[in-house]
Amino acid sequence: MADHAYMKRAGDRDDSFKTFVWNPQTKQFLGRTGSSWFKIGVFYIIFYACLAGFFAIMMAVFYQTLDTNHLPKYTPGDGGSLLKNPAMGFRPLPRAENVESTLIWYKNGDNDDIKHWVDQLNSFIEPYEGTSKITSGQHVTSCSEDKLPEQRKVCRLRTSGSPDKCQKAESWGYNRESPCILLKLNKMIKWGAEVYETLEELPENMPQSLKDHIKSSMELNGGKIPKMIWVSCEGENPADQEYIGPIRYSPWNGFPAYYFPYMHTPGYLPPIVAVQFDQPMSNVLINIECRAWAKNIVHDRQNRLGLVHFELLKD
Incomplete structure (x- = not known):
């Protein structure tokens, strides 16, 4: 009787996991519908594109401060x-x-x-x-x-x-x-x-x-x-x-x-x-x-x- 109950609980867990991966009734994959995955995908694409653009702008500004001959900003006579x-x-x-x-x-x-x-x-x-x-x-x-x-x-x-x-x-x-x-x-x-x-x-x-x-x-x-x-x-x-x-x-x-x-x-x-x-x-x-x-x-x-x-x- 105990073994039968244990096997029933294990089967329920497997069914729950399969349902989480793909729910045929709600058409959800990993808990989200197709439209939900599309929206979150578009959000992260825009987010990381903006992040990469901001980084590129900062690097461009930084390189404008460097000498093309790789000379330091401060040289003899500029400091102590x-x-x-x-x-x-x-x-x-x-x-x-x-x-x-x-x-x-x-x-x-x-x-x-x-x-x-x-x-x-x-x-x-x-x-x-x-x-x-x-x-x-x-x-x-x-x-x-x-x-x-x-x-x-x-x-x-x-x-x-x-x-x-x-x-x-x-x-x-x-x-x-x-x-x-x-x-x-x-x-x-x-x-x-x-x-x-x-x-x-x-x-x-x-x-x-x-x-x-x-x-x-x-x-x-x-x-x-x-x-x-x-x-x-x-x-x-x-x-x-x-x-x-x-x-x-x-x-x-x-x-x-x-x-x-x-x-x-x-x-x-x-x-x-x-x-x-x-x-x-x-x-x-x-x-x-x-x-x-x-x-x-x-x-x-x-x-x-x-x-x-x-x-x-x-x-």
């Missing part, structure tokens, strides 16, 4: 100090586990320890090697102080002229106790350098060694100061200056001004300066600060503007 002053970067960077560190620490003569720093520099220089092999092209051109790049073109980079130890074949000097650091200015769209044109314009706090170099470079440039963003590296403290040893720069003692401004042009690579530290003191932590010099570069240690700090330790 962070938009007016370039920052500097350096390579090689510390290992991933010490990502916040600025310490370049290696064991002299330990090839396994040196490998990280050499690989970092090799990877960083790869794009520059590719650019240097290009002898012609629509977007690459030779530049000089008197020959600035045309619109939508980039200057061919000079990578030759490095000191003997500042190159891949010499492991960037790390196996010769003369490590090399590569410096660059971070990309800032539309930022151009205001270079020093007379000796009187050189700031008082500029290192004397750099002032002497600028004076000597004038003799090779027809008595005029080359249009450069000059670079200087020094020990931060008197003890650091004592232990740092001789320093050499290549291929220039700074960044040629004709590489700027950066305009988001395809193929652009910022110029680099190789800084070679000849025989820095071993087993001593040396604090080093490198600065870029131009009339419109402000040095700010707190925000790392116009300069870069790192430490060098050679065991």
Whole structure:
């Protein structure tokens, strides 16, 4: 008796579901008549069409605010100090586990320890090697102080002229106790350098060694100061200056001004300066600060503007 009642209830549920799907008496499908389905279908078609149209209008308005050259809305001179002053970067960077560190620490003569720093520099220089092999092209051109790049073109980079130890074949000097650091200015769209044109314009706090170099470079440039963003590296403290040893720069003692401004042009690579530290003191932590010099570069240690700090330790 109980089984018969259970089967009857199951049959009633099946009949109810079939009736819900299609009711032959009321001509309803899933609880709605044909005219009801037609009305709700038309409603949702109109609703989603309006929604898609509104989205398309908003996107069209949004794209009207964008630069066709993919330049940002705010560029140097439009905002605060962070938009007016370039920052500097350096390579090689510390290992991933010490990502916040600025310490370049290696064991002299330990090839396994040196490998990280050499690989970092090799990877960083790869794009520059590719650019240097290009002898012609629509977007690459030779530049000089008197020959600035045309619109939508980039200057061919000079990578030759490095000191003997500042190159891949010499492991960037790390196996010769003369490590090399590569410096660059971070990309800032539309930022151009205001270079020093007379000796009187050189700031008082500029290192004397750099002032002497600028004076000597004038003799090779027809008595005029080359249009450069000059670079200087020094020990931060008197003890650091004592232990740092001789320093050499290549291929220039700074960044040629004709590489700027950066305009988001395809193929652009910022110029680099190789800084070679000849025989820095071993087993001593040396604090080093490198600065870029131009009339419109402000040095700010707190925000790392116009300069870069790192430490060098050679065991």
